[in-house]
Amino acid sequence: MDTTVLDLPAPTAARLRRPGWRDPRLLVGIALIASSVVLGSWAVTTAQRTVPVYVARDVLVPGAALSSAALVVADVRLADRVDGYLRADEPLPDGAVLLRTVGAGELVPVAAVGDATDLDVRAVPVALSGPAPSGLQAGSRVDLWFTPEPPTEGATEPGGDAVPRELAAGLTVAELSSPDGAFASGGARTAHVLVPVDDLPTVLGALAGRGTVDLVPVPGA
Structure with missing residues (x-):
């Protein structure tokens, strides 16, 4: 039986096109990288940021008047907990007294300070x-x-x-x-x-x- 050999055209390899700067995938990738860099920088800066807060020089007992003479200032890293303590970059409350005991060297909590009528x-x-x-x-x-x-x-x-x-x-x-x-x-x-x-x-x-x-x-x- 006679056989016939057919010459088929050689397959052509598909060429990948280099993405252009307008390619949405490229833009999304750049945006993700930039966001990661900004977020990481913000996290490091926040963690290293110090805030001046008041520290009890000696033991402060309930009823004691709150004055600068009984306090010292310390720069501490508190991150998102700064609102819980008495900040030294803000004026002391007028007529404030201690509502509970604060030990020597302890950060002064905002909740430990109040009016004498609260005692x-x-x-x-x-x-x-x-x-x-x-x-x-x-x-x-x-x-x-x-x-x-x-x-x-x-x-x-x-x-x-x-x-x-x-x-x-x-x-x-x-x-x-x-x-x-x-x-x-x-x-x-x-x-x-x-x-x-x-x-x-x-x-x-x-x-x-x-x-x-x-x-x-x-x-x-």
Whole structure:
């Protein structure tokens, strides 16, 4: 059987056309790269940006007036948390006081500052019956206990038992003072304790009663 060989034309390779600058795919790629560079630069700049904020020079207790003398300025990196702290590039609020204890070296939170009318504690002087407990200072946390005097022999009125009872717990010491009125620590004779308004009748009644009111430091506070 005869066979016929046909000469078929050789296939022509398709040539890829180089994309021009108006090619949408090229424009989208350039836009994505530019956006990534800008976003990365913004993130690095934001992370490295410092903001001046106020830091407590010493322990600040509730009721203390907020003044520049009790504060120092520190430049810190806070990123998006800057609104939570008192900024040093803005004026201090007029007539502001501390609403809670701020430790020495701690950034001053905005929430810890307010008006005196917002305070729910009052400073009550408590005479120490002996040497001040070791480590007692402004900002310390203490419990108040009352020990009644035992009934005297031959008393005409029956007296109660001398069992100590707790008056209030977790109170903050505002300051310590000596008999001459100066602030003191080891030689302190009076501790000014911040007592919640609701506990004032109990504490003041015990201080006026026949017995002893003692401060008991809270461990670890």
